[in-house]
Amino acid sequence: MADASQKGGSLAALPGAIGKLRASFYRRCMTTRRLFTTLFSESALDDPALLEQLAHSCRTLAVDDRAGRTWSKEKGYRGYTSYASLGDLPQRDPVFADLVRALNRHVAAFARECAFDLARPLKLDSLWVNVMKRGGVHSGHIHPHSVVSGTLYVEVPPGSGSLKLEDPRLAMLMAAPVRRPDASPDLQPFVYAEPTPGAIYLWESWLRHEVMPSDAKDARISISFNYR
Numbered sequence: 001m002a003d004a005s006q007k008g009g010s011l012a013a014l015p016g017a018i019g020k021l022r023a024s025f026y027r028r029c030m031t032t033r034r035l036f037t038t039l040f041s042e043s044a045l046d047d048p049a050l051l052e053q054l055a056h057s058c059r060t061l062a063v064d065d066r067a068g069r070t071w072s073k074e075k076g077y078r079g080y081t082s083y084a085s086l087g088d089l090p091q092r093d094p095v096f097a098d099l100v101r102a103l104n105r106h107v108a109a110f111a112r113e114c115a116f117d118l119a120r121p122l123k124l125d126s127l128w129v130n131v132m133k134r135g136g137v138h139s140g141h142i143h144p145h146s147v148v149s150g151t152l153y154v155e156v157p158p159g160s161g162s163l164k165l166e167d168p169r170l171a172m173l174m175a176a177p178v179r180r181p182d183a184s185p186d187l188q189p190f191v192y193a194e195p196t197p198g199a200i201y202l203w204e205s206w207l208r209h210e211v212m213p214s215d216a217k218d219a220r221i222s223i224s225f226n227y228r
């Protein structure tokens, strides 16, 4: 005959066993759909020579574009951006025109993946260069009036910050609990993408994102763009 302590032990284990049975039962009976998907595309510019030419053009602009340098300084941008000074890079430099031809293909593939019902292919709206120095950041933002936005990473020295992507529903989460660290990326409120040279990231322009601080000794060079 089992003594009282043994009896108590087996009884204590019972709720756990029932819980496991119940969880397995629900797993078998329950269908969970993943709705309202946010697509984020990671591909690569498969052209090392073009990437090298782009790096050279970006560095040249960072020296020659005085209006852009002044704007960057006034706005506290650590480094150089052509964002406010040069709106015609693909017309100005054939290297950027080559890039746009490649980007058109990537953006068209992403638009198909998004199942956009488009009357015409998405077209480049703007494209700008970022040469960001150590400590450079770009706080959380979206790209208004565009459909697809993205960045090509030209040079990414070790220590360059990641791109932080934010759940677009954060403002409505109210009392939603935080997610366990081991939850899958599509359940996390923040996702950090770690670029490598040649990487092309694409996302829908409403997706809020943030460039995390760079601790790299050398400049991180990227080219950002909007399509609509």
Ligand SMILES: [Fe+2]
Binding pocket: 141, 142, 143, 209, 224
């Ligand atoms: Fe951005």
